[in-house]
Amino acid sequence: MNKFGIIWAGQLVSVIGSALSAFVIGVWVYLDTGSVTQFVLIQFCAAVPGILVSPIAGVITDRWDRKRIMLAADLGAGLATAILLMLVASDALTVWPIYLTTALSSACNSFHMVAYTALVPSLVPKKHLGRVNGLMQITQGVQIAAPLVAGALLGLVGLRGVLIIDLVSMVVAVTTLAVTQLPADAIRPVPSDKAPSGFNAGLRYLRGKPGLVNLVVVFCAFNFLFAIAGGLVQPLILSFSSPATLGVLMAAGGSGLFAGSLVMAAWGGPKRRIDGVYLGLVLGGIFLVLHSLYPSPWLIAIAAPCFLFTLPLMNTTCMTLIQTKVDPAVLGRVLGAVRMLVTAATPIAFLLIGPLSDGVFEPLMADDGALAGSFGAVIGTGDGRGIALIFLVVGVLMFAVAAYAWTRPRLRNIDVEIPDAIGEPEKEPARD
Template identity: 35%
Template sequence: MRTREAHSGQEGPGFRTFVAICLGQAVSMVGSRASRLALGIWLFQRTGAVTDFALVAMCDALPVLLLLPFTGVVADRYDRRRVMLWADSAAALCTLAVAGLVLSGHFQSWHLYLAVIAGASASALQSPAWSAAISQLVPPAQLSRAVGLVQVSEGMTDILAPTLAGWLLAMGGMMAALVFDFATFLVGVSLLLLLRFPAVPRVEAGGQPGSAWREAVRGWEYVASRRELVGLLVLASMVTMTLCSMEVLVPPMLLAHTSPAVMGMVMSVAGVGALCGSVAMSTWSGPRRKMDGVLGAGALMGLALIGAGLGGSVVVMAVAGWVAMFCMPVVWSCAHAVWQLRIPAELQGRAFGLRRMVGEATAVVVFFGAGPLVDRVLEPLLAPDGALAGSLGGVFGVGKGRGVGLLLFLLGLLLMTVMAVVRARPGLYRIEDDVLQDNPTHATGVGG
């Protein structure tokens, strides 16, 4: 490991230290997600209103969108390990406050909204600091593996948290979930207290009081002034749009012809694909040129969507879902590595905050727009008496769910076309050229 780190020109605690911190953050994330799900179940049992869930989602998303530009500045201005400790501690205090309200019998629905806002604000503070810290801890040749491990932990959280939330509620009610959340916080914070991050060079004089807005703008300006980084951000947004469309459209498409149990099985198969892709990227570093990974996996994801749109059967949807979700960690890991290699360490907190903010905004637009587009336009067009029933209906079929199939096909075709165009043009595809020339051993895929 020392040889590889020295050869890569990076100094730091090394890959093992990163793994330890990643494990602690993963444990803490499972506890937070499980307790939040438990609170959501409590709210639904109390009110039975779907509108309340929408309000909870808004409370979870809005602080992230509003705070990320400034929390990125915090991540760049201050020690990132301390920023993560601040964020985790704030979330833990929120958990203790909720537990106190529950014990006293004063916990109300509006307290839940405040708790979600506080938790989302802590996440907005922690996320850019953790993302930017990865390049401090890991040499360049291991960045894709590191991001793959982070995605494995996130995938395991998605699998474990719902089961744990239900089990904790059954065993000890909401208080059991809150105690579990606080216990997992202790694990994550203990590892952060024991381990150290290498120092980040400070090359700007932007740390003076009152300059937070200027520092936030500095991160945006750095990205905006580099066409290749803007292109990579747009490319990532397109992949986000595709994944969010699958999330909101595939379940209704399946439920039009199958039972909820079968739909759940297909979605589980897709989840396994995402986990397999994350594991693959955590053991392999991806191709030497990371853009090959972004474009190749992105094109394969588009092909899977085309198959899902044309197919529609349970088997085809399961296979397409597995392939598409397997490709997702490959795209994110390789794009993340490029992002870290192309942006100075002292600006990475702001850059990652900007990237996540764009992703969150893309997701919101898709969630609000995909449903009406299908319900009001595409589904009527492919109804048995629809305007396209006699033409495209011969390819995609007619009836309920076929409008979703058409949209998935169009998204897949768009994704494949964009990936092919980017590969054929020298600009964005060659974003890594100077890095590869300066460090020929970059991203060789050697394990660590």
């Protein structure tokens, strides 16, 4: 646990620096170009390369030294930041280097996260794995809160100063990881004759365990619905509130995510991990529906933090189940496949929400829309009420995913039907 704590602290510092620079780079692009399209392309470059390389990252994680993979990924992301810093210092920064370096950072982050997540089960006692995964969720809360700090830093030290902070944070992460000795079975697992090999080994391994397949399906569905809500919550708030109120409510939502991470770090989740999945889905559905009922900042101030509270619960329980039930020899490839499937849900959701909102739901919920007399009588009509209806539909779909999960016997009994594939980590570190 001490070794994990050192690595986790260094990685947390690095995540803070990366989140700060990502925010200010986006602000710079929008202010310099005035183009929403060019701003959105940054999000595209930050998502798609990581999705595409995830299976490759899984294969490499199972074959090479996981610590060195993490170090190489951190150095690669640091190189991307250093290139941007040099361009800023020479007053030569344009949008195209930003797209390229963002794509490089995305690919490096995918390698880093697959290796990091595969490393953890061999590093910490199995009984603490849920708590450790809860701690790892804190990074997402930090990323949401980063814009509050980044906005102030941009005015104080400028873009160059924020990039320097990011580089320093990367040095901290690399240093703490490099000096920490890790057990041999953690950095490079023992190959297993029973584990499938090849590029698609992760998917083939999952297909052989129906309970895990159902878990991944539910995990992907949750992330897809979560992405729809995350992409539309700001337009929903702005339909009845000011930008200043939006900032306050986004900070409140981030506090829910942070609180959920702390709770999971202290609790670790229920003894039957699958019960945490059911709980996350049901609570998520309830709080999504609450978003839709009335155009009130006070309602969002309650519903948004509570909904974001469910993200660490779902992520922690799902990831702990995968880590404990998958053979360590193929864990990297399974995690790579899962990461590809789960993260792919986000850009798909973002592609859908614009046409669904502007072309379908908003016209239906206009004052004279087709649904004004039915759903409009419950949640209101006019600007933003189409988005509210999407929240209502997504909340109901979340209940449907929970019902699906409950009707799958292999998933319902996954805690006992699939034996744990990991034991306790070595107590004495080997030279690495």
